[in-house]
Amino acid sequence: MDWITTVDHKKIAILYLWAGGLFFGIGGIEALLIRWQLIKPMNDFVDAQTFNELITMHGTTMIFLGVMPIIFALMNAVIPLQIGARDVAFPFLNALGFWTFLFGGLLLNLSWMMGGAPDAGWTSYTPLSGTAYSGTHGVDFYTIGLQIAGLGTLIGGINFLATIITMRAPGMSFMRMPMFAWTTFITSAIILFAFPAITVGLVLLTFDRILGANFFVPGGGGSPVLWQHIFWIFGHPEVYILILPAFGIISEVIPTFARKRLFGYSSMVFATILIAFLGFMVWAHHMFTTGLSPVANALFAVSTMLIAVPTGIKIFNWLFTLWGGSVRFATPNLFASGFIPTFTMGGVTGVMLASAPADFQFHDTYFVVAHFHYVIVGGLVMGLFAGLHYWWPKMFGRMLSETLGKWTFWTFIIGFHLTFFVQHFLGLMGMQRRVFTYLPNQHFDTLNLVSTIGAGLMGAGMLVFLANVWITSRKPPDAGGDPWEDGRTLEWSIPSPSPEYNFKQTPLVRGLDAFWKEKTAGNKGMTPAEPIGSIHMPSATPLPFVMAVGIFIAGLGFMFSRDDFSSALVSFLFNNYVVTGLGLLITFGAMLVRSLYDDHGWHIEPEELEGR
Amino acid sequence: MTTTHAEPVHGGLAHEPEKATAEGRNKVLAFWLFLGGEAVLFGTLFATFLALRNQTNEGPAANDLFHLPLVAAATFLLLVSSLTSVFAIQAMHRNRPKLLRNWLLVTVMLGLGFLGLEIYEFSQYVRHEEFGMTTSAFSSAFYTLVGFHGAHVAFGILWISLLIGQLGYKGLTVVTAPKLYISAMYWHFIDVVWVFIFTVVYLLGKVG
Ligand code: HEM
Ligand SMILES: [Cu+2]
Numbered sequence: 001m002d003w004i005t006t007v008d009h010k011k012i013a014i015l016y017l018w019a020g021g022l023f024f025g026i027g028g029i030e031a032l033l034i035r036w037q038l039i040k041p042m043n044d045f046v047d048a049q050t051f052n053e054l055i056t057m058h059g060t061t062m063i064f065l066g067v068m069p070i071i072f073a074l075m076n077a078v079i080p081l082q083i084g085a086r087d088v089a090f091p092f093l094n095a096l097g098f099w100t101f102l103f104g105g106l107l108l109n110l111s112w113m114m115g116g117a118p119d120a121g122w123t124s125y126t127p128l129s130g131t132a133y134s135g136t137h138g139v140d141f142y143t144i145g146l147q148i149a150g151l152g153t154l155i156g157g158i159n160f161l162a163t164i165i166t167m168r169a170p171g172m173s174f175m176r177m178p179m180f181a182w183t184t185f186i187t188s189a190i191i192l193f194a195f196p197a198i199t200v201g202l203v204l205l206t207f208d209r210i211l212g213a214n215f216f217v218p219g220g221g222g223s224p225v226l227w228q229h230i231f232w233i234f235g236h237p238e239v240y241i242l243i244l245p246a247f248g249i250i251s252e253v254i255p256t257f258a259r260k261r262l263f264g265y266s267s268m269v270f271a272t273i274l275i276a277f278l279g280f281m282v283w284a285h286h287m288f289t290t291g292l293s294p295v296a297n298a299l300f301a302v303s304t305m306l307i308a309v310p311t312g313i314k315i316f317n318w319l320f321t322l323w324g325g326s327v328r329f330a331t332p333n334l335f336a337s338g339f340i341p342t343f344t345m346g347g348v349t350g351v352m353l354a355s356a357p358a359d360f361q362f363h364d365t366y367f368v369v370a371h372f373h374y375v376i377v378g379g380l381v382m383g384l385f386a387g388l389h390y391w392w393p394k395m396f397g398r399m400l401s402e403t404l405g406k407w408t409f410w411t412f413i414i415g416f417h418l419t420f421f422v423q424h425f426l427g428l429m430g431m432q433r434r435v436f437t438y439l440p441n442q443h444f445d446t447l448n449l450v451s452t453i454g455a456g457l458m459g460a461g462m463l464v465f466l467a468n469v470w471i472t473s474r475k476p477p478d479a480g481g482d483p484w485e486d487g488r489t490l491e492w493s494i495p496s497p498s499p500e501y502n503f504k505q506t507p508l509v510r511g512l513d514a515f516w517k518e519k520t521a522g523n524k525g526m527t528p529a530e531p532i533g534s535i536h537m538p539s540a541t542p543l544p545f546v547m548a549v550g551i552f553i554a555g556l557g558f559m560f561s562r563d564d565f566s567s568a569l570v571s572f573l574f575n576n577y578v579v580t581g582l583g584l585l586i587t588f589g590a591m592l593v594r595s596l597y598d599d600h601g602w603h604i605e606p607e608e609l610e611g612r
Numbered sequence: 613m614t615t616t617h618a619e620p621v622h623g624g625l626a627h628e629p630e631k632a633t634a635e636g637r638n639k640v641l642a643f644w645l646f647l648g649g650e651a652v653l654f655g656t657l658f659a660t661f662l663a664l665r666n667q668t669n670e671g672p673a674a675n676d677l678f679h680l681p682l683v684a685a686a687t688f689l690l691l692v693s694s695l696t697s698v699f700a701i702q703a704m705h706r707n708r709p710k711l712l713r714n715w716l717l718v719t720v721m722l723g724l725g726f727l728g729l730e731i732y733e734f735s736q737y738v739r740h741e742e743f744g745m746t747t748s749a750f751s752s753a754f755y756t757l758v759g760f761h762g763a764h765v766a767f768g769i770l771w772i773s774l775l776i777g778q779l780g781y782k783g784l785t786v787v788t789a790p791k792l793y794i795s796a797m798y799w800h801f802i803d804v805v806w807v808f809i810f811t812v813v814y815l816l817g818k819v820g
Contacts, residue, residue, distance in 0.1 A: 089638045089642065090638065090642065154649060158642050158645050158646055158649070159642070161642075161645050162638050162641055162642040162645065165641060166634070166637065166638055166641060192645060192648055192649045192652075193648065193649070193652050194652075195649070196649045196650070196652040196653035196656065197652060197653075197656045199653060200653055200656040200657055200660070201656070203756070204660065204752075204756065207745070207752065207756060208752075211745050211746070212745065212746040213745050213746060213752035213756070214667075214669065214746065214747075214748060214749040214751075214752045215660065215664070215749060215752050215753065215756075217749070220667075220669050220746075220748055220749055220752075221664065221667030221668065221669040221748045221749035221750065222664065222667065222749040222752070223663060223664065223667075223749070226660065226663055226664070230656060230660070233656075592774070595774065595778060595791075596778075596781075598782070598787060
């Protein structure tokens with residue numbers, strides 16, 4: 001019950017972690033099933049339709065329901081601590097964002113049990129995703145489930161922006177802010193400007209499918225290429241929504257374990273902003289083969305390649321930070337160091353793909369699959385592992401086992417390269433993406449076998465990580481406030497796990513790497529910026545949960561509003577939007593309750609603070 | 613934080629009560645951000661409309677449909693309602709809750725008038741021109757863009773009405789003031805979007 005009503009950002013972080021982890025597991029099982037189907041030519045483990053559903057759900061689940069929430073978990077766990085705040089700007093909205101994400105994800109996954117999952121790829125290209133080619137409710141689950149989940153993301157983005165702008169501790173100027181806080185800030189800005197585009201795209205597709213509109217239906221005057229524009233003007237920034245937080249994590253972990261300040265801090269900030277900006281200008285590099293003009297292709301090719309410049313700056317800054325530091329390879333730093341070459345390889349194939357003429361060869365082959373997995377898995381997932389191992393003690397008060405951590409790292413990274421390195425060659429030899437099988441003796445057989453074995457190894461690495469979590473959770477808490485001993489930023493200046501009010505006294509920030517600065521000056525902790533006083537806390541409330549349930553019901557109701565059911569009553573309820581209305585009523589009712597009853601919150605008094 | 617929650621300030625309200633508390637300031641800031649997102653939302657809808665506005669699929673085209681006098685009347689109502697919401701906020705800053713309430717009521721009435729005209733307009737198209745959601749890509753884009761705006765107006769009316777109720781029940785405090793202030797921001801935003809719709813959809817549809 002606690003968990004349903006909580007508005008504490010640290011608990012919401014844990015909720016995001018469990019829910020994201022669950023979906024990540026589902027997406028992982030889907031990946032293994034895909035790889036099992038491709039282990040040998042002419043395999044008949046699954047049929048073509050199921051295969052389409054598997055790849056669609058794998059991609060969609062991994063991106064929207066797996067890694068994004070885990071990113072949000074880390075942001076929620078760390079950001080208020082790093083900027084010296086007692087809370088986020090809007091604790092209530094924070095909870096609401098989590099619950100809408102969760103119910104959107106549940107809706108999407110219900111499709112497996114309710115007549116077929118979405119089957120048009122995670123990009124849902126029209127007209128393939130129109131009713132003419134995708135007649136089940138699959139794509140409706142996609143449009144409506146993602147819509148609800150996306151709402152949660154948008155809420156989270158606005159909340160982090162407001163939090164970082166207004167809640168920083170005294171002295172924490174923007175140019176003293178830790179890199180992870182910076183990348184969270186920029187990521188949230190990208191979310192704010194990219195997600196509304198996909199919101200519209202999903203609405204239009206929903207209208208096409210459920211209300212018979214003609215946006216993407218050529219026969220009615222609509223344009224399928226329009227979908228691609230809308231999708232990618234969201235979709236390309238989306239990949240930066242994923243990777244920038246990973247950059248932030250790497251920029252925290254490396255200085256800590258190299259015991260040196262981050263090389264080129266201000267150029268890192270500048271590069272982050274530049275990447276975000278360019279990220280919005282390059283979407284059509286996903287559409288080189290749709291027949292835009294050669295001029296358009298050339299412009300988008302060049303602007304894409306420009307992104308390599310700020311990215312290169314980042315890579316060199318990390319290397320220079322490691323260079324000459326007294327480097328300690330604890331698990332977080334293993335992942336962070338493994339990230340650098342792996343991500344760089346993904347970047348190189350990215351520049352190759354950005355060359356429009358070459359892309360006519362690479363397009364929709366396994367070369368593309370290899371490229372984006374190098375970036376998303378070799379980059380982002382490695383970054384997340386680094387971050388999870390690094391902040392685990394802060395989140396749970398317990399150190400993860402170093403031995404098991406190293407096992408995780410080595411099985412994961414070896415499995416990863418086995419899986420995806422060979423896919424570059426499969427692609428160059430012409431193996432198409434999204435086909436459910438291939439003919440024997442095209443030189444595809446061995447490499448596919450290798451790839452599947454690698455996937456199994458990655459799965460094993462995940463299991464080691466889960467075992468680590470399980471074993472650790474049964475031990476008593478053992479982490480001190482600064483368990484890595486070389487913590488530089490504010491979150492390490494308070495106990496682990498942090499008390500619900502975070503800081504007994506708001507700290508005074510006197511420079512970059514605020515905590516490190518105090519430590520080198522010989523101080524034990526931060527200098528407080530205020531006397532001990534009573535601390536105001538927001539109260540727990542079930543309303544965010546109720547609101548999300550309402551939206552969930554409304555979504556289901558709308559989805560089936562054109563169906564015939566065997567029971568006349570059920571048909572009546574759905575066809576007249578009674579169910580939809582009921583769902584909306586629940587949501588608006590909860591909003592009304594929220595506005596009628598003032599929630600003054602409660603206070604933690606100084607005596608209580610001292611008592612601990 | 614220590615002082616975010618608030619009680620009515622005795623002996624006069626702060627000059628800008630919407631910014632008197634940290635929570636209020638956060639709300640105003642976050643609402644600006646939210647409007648940034650809304651701008652992208654409408655931008656995408658406008659782009660879609662522009663891409664599809666000539667794809668009439670042998671159904672009615674903009675030129676056959678639109679009656680500018682009706683649209684002009686609707687525009688007038690909405691523009692004036694923006695003005696009255698400014699008066700409302702001015703009344704709030706002068707700490708005159710009754711006047712505030714009255715201007716809000718006028719705003720809501722004007723909004724309802726706009727919505728009524730729009731519903732009348734749509735029903736004319738559907739009934740007499742056989743121009744529905746499914747007719748053409750143009751019709752889909754038209755109803756979606758203009759309808760989305762209409763839904764925003766409807767939501768705004770509902771929201772402000774509830775706030776009027778809350779004002780009666782709780783009075784003008786540093787808790788209610790930020791809500792009233794951001795609802796006015798929202799209302800102006802809707803108004804600005806309508807100016808674009810009037811230009812891009814109706815005027816361009818008549819002449820272009
Ligand atoms: C155990 C690790 C993984 C394996 C073995 C794996 C395997 C695969 C395979 C075989 C495909 C199908 C390619 C195709 O035919 O188009 C695929 C697609 C995809 N994967 Fe993964 N994957 C893994 C992890 C991930 C992760 C962590 C993410 C994202 C965070 C991800 C994102 C995607 C996306 C976006 C697609 C494209 C789906 C589509 O074509 O619609 N994958 N993956
Ligand atoms: Cu891209």
